[in-house]
Every structure is written in structure tokens, then in C-alpha cells.
Amino acid sequence: MWEKNNLGRLYEKTIGRLIPVYSFFSIIFCFVLNSVLYFGLQLLMKEAKHYDFTSAWDRKIPFMPEWSIIYLGCFAFWTANYIMIARQEKENWFRFATADYLSRIVCAFFFIVLPTTNVRPEVVGDGLFQTLMRFVYQMDDASNLFPSIHCLVSWFCFIGIRGRKEIPLWYRFFSCVMAVLVFASTLFTKQHFIIDVFAGVILAEVCYYIGKHTKWYQKIMELFDKINRFVFGERTHEE
Numbered sequence: 001m002w003e004k005n006n007l008g009r010l011y012e013k014t015i016g017r018l019i020p021v022y023s024f025f026s027i028i029f030c031f032v033l034n035s036v037l038y039f040g041l042q043l044l045m046k047e048a049k050h051y052d053f054t055s056a057w058d059r060k061i062p063f064m065p066e067w068s069i070i071y072l073g074c075f076a077f078w079t080a081n082y083i084m085i086a087r088q089e090k091e092n093w094f095r096f097a098t099a100d101y102l103s104r105i106v107c108a109f110f111f112i113v114l115p116t117t118n119v120r121p122e123v124v125g126d127g128l129f130q131t132l133m134r135f136v137y138q139m140d141d142a143s144n145l146f147p148s149i150h151c152l153v154s155w156f157c158f159i160g161i162r163g164r165k166e167i168p169l170w171y172r173f174f175s176c177v178m179a180v181l182v183f184a185s186t187l188f189t190k191q192h193f194i195i196d197v198f199a200g201v202i203l204a205e206v207c208y209y210i211g212k213h214t215k216w217y218q219k220i221m222e223l224f225d226k227i228n229r230f231v232f233g234e235r236t237h238e239e
Contacts, residue, residue, distance in 0.1 A: 008021070008232030019087070020093075021228055023097075025231075026093070037104050038149060041111040042141050048115050049115065050116055050117035050143060052118055053116055061194075062188065063121045063189075064188040068129055068136055069129070069132070070181050071150070071186065071189050074182045077178050078154070084167065085161060102207045102211065103207040106203055116145040118142050118190065118192075123137070145193065145196050146196045146199055148186055148196035148200040150192070151179075151201060158172075160208075
């Protein structure tokens, strides 16, 4: 029988009220894996030939720096919904986490075999939205566009709570609308193409289906159980 150590008891009284111990390290790994693959491959593929998927439809979409508010604000949306999903049943969370990890591996594959780029418009003016837009462009190279991780994660935020009756209907509806607004923001800020948006949504749905209908999650759950025991000295499931 495993028992909580001092760190485990402290966690339970603090962060544990928001994020269950079984999902703590795995939700952190969602962020770590995403960051390592996204920014790491930007550096690795910097000198590779990049492809521009701009279509005639993309050229008709106006550049609107005002949408930088949604483009950046979605990080708060992601944080709230991932925590909400991490509070679900342990098995359900790890099925979701498995889908999340799998999606990033697929994204990494495309970032390597089909590097993409675009030509960003000139940002004119010194207003708030223009300043935010310059910040986005400075922090994020014009690469790793297909599929759109912004759209992928935003759709995960919706499908992870879709059909969950313990979550108010209005918030589920809001999450769907917010995800669509993020899709639009990636286009109006000229961060992505239309094809990137559709690819992100399709990839989210496919990976979520795989996570829900396979037992791949079990190995991942076992790994994080071991990490939890080592750090918190706690049994996280029935032996």
C-alpha cells in the first residue's frame, strides 16, 4: 500500500484542489511536448525548403490585426479547458492525453516532411492591435503552419468536453464558438492558410477517436503512475 509523502499531502491541499494528482505531470507534458516539437523543429528545419500553400481564397481574406486579441487570448481558453478535462475520470483523461500526444507527433511529421511558410503583411500603425500583431510575428516564425496547432488545440478544447453533461451546456457551446473564433483569428492575422485550419480540426478528431477506441492510453497512464508514486509517494490506482 502506497501512502502520500509530505509533498503529496502538500499537493493535495494546494494544487490538488484544482488538478488531480494523477493528471498533474501528464498535463504539464502536453505543454512540454508541444513546445519542444514546435520550436525545436523550427530551428531544425530553418534551412530546409519551405512551401507556400496560399490559395486564391486565402488572398481574399483581409489582414485584420484586431484578431490578435483572439489569437493570443486563446491561451487562457486552452488552460481552462485542459484543466477541466484533466479533472474528468482518470481513464478518460489519459485517453484524451494520448490523443493530444499523438497529434503532436503527427504534426512533427508534417513539419519535417512538408515544411510550410507564408509571406506576412506589413503591420502599419502603432495602436494596441498592431503592437500585439508585431509581438506575434516576432515570437513565432512563419513556419510549421500545416497543420495549425492553434486550431488543433482549440478543437481539442471543445471535443474534450463535448457531451459532458456535468459541464453546463452554455460553456460547451461557448467552447465550440471560441474554437471557431480561433480558426478565424489564424486567418485574419495571416498566421495560417485555410488548409491549415481544416487539417488541424481533422487531425484532432482522428487522434481523439484513436485515443477513445484503443488501449494505447494504458502504457502512458502506467508511466505517469510511476512518476506520481516516485514524486508523491502515493498509489494512484488499484494495484
